[in-house]
Amino acid sequence: QVQLVESGGGLVQAGGSLRLSCAASGIVFSIYRMGWYRQGPGKQRELVASIRSGGSTTYADSVKGRSTISRDNAKNTVYLQMNSLKPEDTAVYYCNAWYITRTYWGQGTQVTVSS
Numbered sequence: 192q193v194q195l196v197e198s199g200g201g202l203v204q205a206g207g208s209l210r211l212s213c214a215a216s217g218i219v220f221s222i223y224r225m226g227w228y229r230q231g232p233g234k235q236r237e238l239v240a241s242i243r244s245g246g247s248t249t250y251a252d253s254v255k256g257r258s259t260i261s262r263d264n265a266k267n268t269v270y271l272q273m274n275s276l277k278p279e280d281t282a283v284y285y286c287n288a289w290y291i292t293r294t295y296w297g298q299g300t301q302v303t304v305s306s
Contacts, residue, residue, distance in 0.1 A: 192214070192216075192217050193215075193216070193217035194217055195213055195288060195295055195297035196211050196213065196214045196215075196216075196286075196297060196298075197284065197285070197297045197299060197300040199212050200212075200284060200302045201302070202303045202305065203276055203302075203303070203304055204240060204304070205276060205277055205304055205305065205306050208272070208274045208276065209272075209273050209302060210271070211227065211233075211270065211271040211286075211300060212269075212270055213225070213227075215268070215288060217275075218288055218293075218295070220246050220264055220267040222268060223288040223289060223290045223291055224241055224242070224243070224288075224290065225241065225242050225262055225286070225289075226239075226240065226241035226287040226289065227239040227240050227241070227271045227286060227287070228284070228285055228297040229280075229283065229284045229302075230283050230299075231282040232281070233235070234282070236285070239251050239258065239261065239271065240254065240260035240271060241253055241260065242248065242260045242261065242262050242269065242289075253279075254280075257273065257275045257276075258271060259272045259274060264300075267292055271284070272274040275277075275300075278304045278305070280304050281302060281303050281304050282302060283299040284302050285298075
């Protein structure tokens with residue numbers, strides 16, 4: 192059974208930082224592209240950042256320079272460090288694992304940034 196369990200969300204003031212974690216089980220973690228997506232109120236789900244098995248990363252323009260995605264294959268965990276948070280970063284953040292025809296989602300963790 193595949194599980195992606197996010198943690199680290201919460202309420203933070205604008206300008207603050209958060210570190211999200213996603214622990215995966217039931218997959219060969221090292222071969223999966225891992226990603227963080229978010230869905231704000233009344234908005235579509237969007238890609239925030241992704242990291243391939245080889246370590247190459249992609250970021251949405253809205254978070255570039257403020258966020259860092261990383262992975263620890265020994266711990267089957269992917270992280271998203273978010274700095275200089277803005278109210279518009281408020282959303283539910285979802286962890287995603289993708290490999291060819293397989294994709295899995297976590298249950299999401301709420302991030303709320305107050306102004």
